[in-house]
Amino acid sequence: MQIAEFTPAHASAEELEQWREVLNAMTEADMPGEPRWHGDRMRDYLSITMPNERRLAYVARDDAGRIVGHANLLVYGGEFADTGIFEIFVEPGHRGSGVGRGLLRAVARRASREGLRAIGVEVIATTPAVGFYDRLGFGRAVVENRHLLRLADVDWETVTDSAGRLAAGYRLEYFTGGLPDHLMERYAATKVHLKAEPAYNVGTWRGSADARRLRDSLATLSARGLRPHLVVAIAEGKEAVVGLTELVVAAQRPTRGDQYDTVVAPEHRSYGLGMAMKARMLCELREAEPQLVDVQTWTSLDGDAMAHVDAELGFRNDVQWFEYEADVAELVRRLG
Numbered sequence: 421m422q423i424a425e426f427t428p429a430h431a432s433a434e435e436l437e438q439w440r441e442v443l444n445a446m447t448e449a450d451m452p453g454e455p456r457w458h459g460d461r462m463r464d465y466l467s468i469t470m471p472n473e474r475r476l477a478y479v480a481r482d483d484a485g486r487i488v489g490h491a492n493l494l495v496y497g498g499e500f501a502d503t504g505i506f507e508i509f510v511e512p513g514h515r516g517s518g519v520g521r522g523l524l525r526a527v528a529r530r531a532s533r534e535g536l537r538a539i540g541v542e543v544i545a546t547t548p549a550v551g552f553y554d555r556l557g558f559g560r561a562v563v564e565n566r567h568l569l570r571l572a573d574v575d576w577e578t579v580t581d582s583a584g585r586l587a588a589g590y591r592l593e594y595f596t597g598g599l600p601d602h603l604m605e606r607y608a609a610t611k612v613h614l615k616a617e618p619a620y621n622v623g624t625w626r627g628s629a630d631a632r633r634l635r636d637s638l639a640t641l642s643a644r645g646l647r648p649h650l651v652v653a654i655a656e657g658k659e660a661v662v663g664l665t666e667l668v669v670a671a672q673r674p675t676r677g678d679q680y681d682t683v684v685a686p687e688h689r690s691y692g693l694g695m696a697m698k699a700r701m702l703c704e705l706r707e708a709e710p711q712l713v714d715v716q717t718w719t720s721l722d723g724d725a726m727a728h729v730d731a732e733l734g735f736r737n738d739v740q741w742f743e744y745e746a747d748v749a750e751l752v753r754r755l756g
């Protein structure tokens with residue numbers, strides 16, 4: 421078994437296909453209910469990052485040179501430059517023989533060379549990755565509930581009705597692919613309110629709290645093959661952005677939507693904007709992404725302002741997600 425650095429931007433189509441096959445074999449074995457990976461835009465997905473970030477990749481090859489495992493480490497810039505997020509996947513037939521440990525060693529050593537203090541990884545509670553990271557000394561930093569909404573189960577009449585129930589003085593606007601320039605500044609200013617939400621792990625929130633970062637983030641999503649859908653609540657008169665919700669559909673997993681940030685500015689809460697925005701999003705998706713099968717979202721265990729809205733729309737909590745973290749120096753010492 422050989423572990424080597426890998427550059428998706430210059431990889432052959434065959435190597436990218438092997439990368440994808442590992443993901444699908446892992447999905448089949450560990451989480452068969454989750455969607456499979458398509459080959460569309462895989463190179464873009466793996467190689468493009470925000471301007472101040474880098475994604476470093478490693479592969480494990482068998483004796484015939486075939487990729488049987490891979491890892492990637494996302495190194496942030498700016499205020500989060502001391503931490504990184506990584507993923508490791510090993511083809512089920514090659515597990516239990518040190519491939520995962522070897523890939524993690526490569527990631528840890530690289531993180532150390534990059535000057536990172538800590539690295540983190542997201543793990544689904546029901547998969548073997550939990551035992552692996554427990555064994556290798558990682559600690560559970562965050563636990564979240566994943567919620568899934570199957571679009572076939574949506575009561576469209578109720579949702580359409582909810583999307584239209586708006587208090588006087590507000591309107592909703594829907595955008596896909598990006599945001600018009602005149603809204604960037606106001607949208608980013610509203611997003612900053614997420615920083616104060618306990619559910620967003622104060623201090624580690626890595627969202628786009630200024631217009632430049634927001635512009636970069638939307639451009640990066642599109643360049644990676646991830647289609648952003650945005651619903652914005654506007655207070656009429658002042659034309660202020662007072663609420664927003666974001667959902668992304670990846671070309672690489674087009675049947676699954678990821679519902680990310682939803683926030684209403686504090687002084688505009690209790691007017692039903694959260695429900696109306698999320699309901700409107702579902703109605704728009706029905707038109708814009710007809711292939712979509714389900715939407716996932718996450719809430720913290722301590723409760724989340726949106727949990728009751730999600731439940732009403734039909735989201736069901738199915739599994740926990742753990743965010744594991746390790747100190748880089750300690751990890752390098754442990755793995756050698």
Ligand SMILES: CC(C)(COP(=O)(O)OP(=O)(O)OC[C@H]1O[C@@H](n2cnc3c(N)ncnc32)[C@H](O)[C@@H]1OP(=O)(O)O)[C@@H](O)C(=O)NCCC(=O)NCCS
Binds near residue numbers: 450542543
């Ligand atoms: C987790 C994963 C990477 C482990 O790969 P692997 O090649 O089987 O791991 P290794 O053989 O290198 O095992 C390293 C150590 O972890 C232990 N380990 C591995 N899986 C384990 C499990 N499920 N439970 C307990 N211990 C485990 C091994 O026994 C070994 O211990 P040792 O070195 O002290 O003897 C692999 O199961 C996988 O790809 N899972 C799916 C990936 C995934 O869900 N990722 C989500 C976030 S990225």
